[in-house]
Amino acid sequence: MVLYVSDAEACRRFWTGRVGRAEKDRSQAGPFLIVKVGFADQGFAFELVPLALMKDKPDGLDSTTPSIAFHVENLEATHSTLTSRGVQATEVGEHSGVASFAFSDNEGRWFAATHG
Secondary structure (H helix, E strand, O other): OEEEEOOHHHHHHHHHHHOOOEEEEEEEEOOEEEEEEEOOOOOOEEEEEEHHHHOOOOOOOOOOOOEOEEEEOOHHHHHHHHHHOOOOEOOOEEEOOEEEEEEEOOOOOEEEEEEO
């Protein structure tokens, strides 16, 4: 799950300091910090992703609500499978060093697929 944020570091401090969640991972996407936070004793976590990374977002993507990203081993094959089944999808692209594409469900909600 992804939360789009203005300042990933400030949000990390909120979730770890005030809410008591654990920092699970952090990475850089170009100049942008992405932080993963969650419960220390559980596998579930969500990523705090800077809104600036979404400047080329697909039409209809609501960056004010959480988004779900699927991490896949073969991004091109996943893209090909979805589009061959009639799923609306953006082209595979790279944003600050992260390869991904977005796709829409039958009701217009957008999801992301990233190489992972």
